[in-house]
Amino acid sequence: MTGQTRLLRQFKLFALAQSKLILHFFDHLSIGRKLNVGFGVLVGLTFLVVGRNYWGVLFATDYINRTQKIRVPTALASNQAQKELLQMSAHIRGYLITGKSEFRNSYYLSKRAFDQELALMVALLETKSQSENNAKLNQLKTLYQQWNSLPDELFSLSDQYLENQPALKLFRNEGELALLTIQSEIQSVVDLQAQRSPSVNNIQMLKALAAFQNSFSLLGASLRAYLLTRHADFRFEYTGYLLDNDQQWQTLLATSDNLTPAQQKSLETVKISREKFLALAPSLLEIVEGDRYREDLYIFSTQAEPLATEMLVLLNDIVASQQQRLVDELATGRKSLITAQWQTLLGSFLALAIALAMTVLLRKKIADPIVRLTQATTRVIDGNFEVKAAIESTDEIGTLAKTFNRMTGYLQEFQQTLEGANSDLQKQKSQLESKNIQIGQALEALKLTQAQLIQTEKMSGLGQMVAGIAHEINNPVNFIHGNLACMEEYTVDLIHLLQQYQLFYPQPPAEIEQTFEKLISILCWRICHAHLAPWKWAHRAFETLFCHCATLLD
Structure with missing residues (x-):
């Protein structure tokens, strides 16, 4: 315990010394550098956290992508290949047993699907990290090449009935020949016996031959049926007919002495x-009761099925391997x-702890000195020029404090x-x-004198205005x-002239016309001198006037 306490004390002293060094280091930095250091540390930690998170997500995403692009498709392709391989075997067996063409067509469809799944597996597993599965896949391809030629051979063999x-x-090559020989020779014996004279012995012989x-x-017939169907009933019938035929043969041999030499010769051939x-x-x-009853089924069971079983085992191993890798990679990604x-x-x-520490440190080194300097400034504003700011660092705030002290002195x-001066x-x-x-x-x-002058000037202006108005x-008037x-004189003359004009209208004498012209010229002269209108205008106006007057008189 003493050693641990000593180590803890040494660690505390070391941490205290380091903190003092950091504070001393901060004291000699400018504000910009302090902020750069603080934000640099925060940004570095942020990038470190984000980078580690990104690396973890990238690592997990790589596993997930590998799972989606390789593991799952490979497992699905292998599983589908197993299904297609089983279907191919079933279709081959169905065709061999029934001979129906739909089984053969279904086989080729399943084979095409299996080839596609196998090609997909080859494309998915052609990486160095899949060496174990690649070996199994190569073995699968080898087995499939061996198996691939068997179905067509089996189909061809199934179509060749005798082969x-x-x-x-x-039975066709040897048994049927013996049957035909026996039937032919027995028939010849029967024909010869039928030609002989009827007697008790001859009739009994004929019955025995029949x-x-x-x-x-x-x-x-029972043997042929059993060979075709392998049905047990035909096997029992064959045994019964064999016993019956043996009895008939023994009976026939017992009475063979009554036969003619030709018949005995034929009977000897029948015996052989x-x-x-x-x-x-x-x-x-x-x-027919052994394994090679049918060659196609024998080859299918001894060659095709073992190869298919091995391929199914390999496919199952690949599926299991991919599933295990899928589980492992998902677990690793998780x-x-x-x-x-x-x-x-x-x-x-x-980062939060460092941010809080940097906040406290920056507040202590930047904000608090600024607050104290602001308080000193407030006291200066209040009129206390004897206040002095504390110089705590050599950064901009320390320089500002020095400048502030010089300013307060000034x-x-x-x-x-x-x-x-006041x-x-x-x-x-x-x-x-x-x-x-x-x-x-x-x-x-001066204001009183100015008012009097203004009143005098107003009265003088009013007099001039009144004189002008009176003149106008x-x-x-x-x-x-x-x-x-x-x-008045012109009006009387005009009325008189109008009366004279009325008397002589519409053919007034020249004196009246001249009088009109004279009157118009006088009026125009008056108007011109009165500045009312130009001469031409007045002449036209008076002509119009006299025309209207003449019209009224009419």
Whole structure:
């Protein structure tokens, strides 16, 4: 415990020394560099956290992509290949048993699908990381090449009836010849016997020959049916007919002394052929009851099915391998994501802690000195020029504090200078106030004089205006008064002229026309001198006037 306590104390001292070094380092940095260091640390941690998170997500995404692009498609393709391989085997077996063409067509469809799935598996697994599966895939391709030629061979063999069934082929090649020989020779014996004279012995011989011929025909038919169908009933029938035929043969041999030499010769041939046939029957039964009853089924069961089974095992191994890798990669990806999440969370807490520490440090080194400097500035604003700012660092704030102290010194000196100048200004103010009183009195006198001058000027202007108005009124009145007598005379002459014009209208004499012209010229002259309108206008106007007057007179 003492050693651990000592180590803990040493660690605390080391941490304290390092913190002092950091604070001292910060004290000698400018504000810009302090902010750069703080934000640089935060940005670095942020990038570290984001990078680790991105790397974890990228790692997990790579596993997921590999799962989506390789594992799952490979497992699905292998599983589908298993399905198609089983269907191919089933279709081959169906065609071999039934001979229906739809099974053969379905086989080729399944084969095409299997080839596609196999090609897809080859494309998905051709990477170095899939060496184990590649070996299995190569083995699968080798087995498939061996198996691929068997179906067509089986189909061809199934279509060749005799080649496909060895027992029937042997029966056709050897057994049927013996049957035909026996039937032919027995028939010749029967024909010869029928030609002989009827007697009890001859009739019994004929019956014995007929019974033997009938039983042997049934014997051959049951054997042929059993070879074709392998049905147990035909096997039992064959055994029964064989026993019956043996009895008929023994009966026939017992009475053979009554036969003619030709008949005995034919019967000897029947004996030889029957012995051959009966000697052949066990071989036929052995073949038909053995594994090679049908060559196509035998080849299918001994060659095609084992190859298919091996291919299914390989496909199943590939599926299991891909599923295991899928599970492992998903587990690894999930673990990577969880690790990245924890690292991101821890990095976020670390970044938050460092951010808080940087905030406290920056506040202590930047904000608090600024606050104290602001308080000092407020005291200066309030008028206390003796305040001094504490110089805590060598950065911009320390420089500002030095400048502030110099400024307060200058302000203090300036305040003293202002106080001295203020006393002088107070004296000058009192002198200026007395002069302002005198100037005010003179200004009031000037204002009174100005008002009197303005009133006098107004009365003078009013007199001039009244004189002008009177002159403007008198001129028209005098003009009218001076022309009233002329107007009266002209009016009388005009009325008289109109009366004379009315008397002689529509052919007035030349004197009246001349009088009109004279009157118009006088009026126009008057108008021109009165500045009312030009001569031409007046002439046209009076002509129009006299025309209207003449019209009224009419």
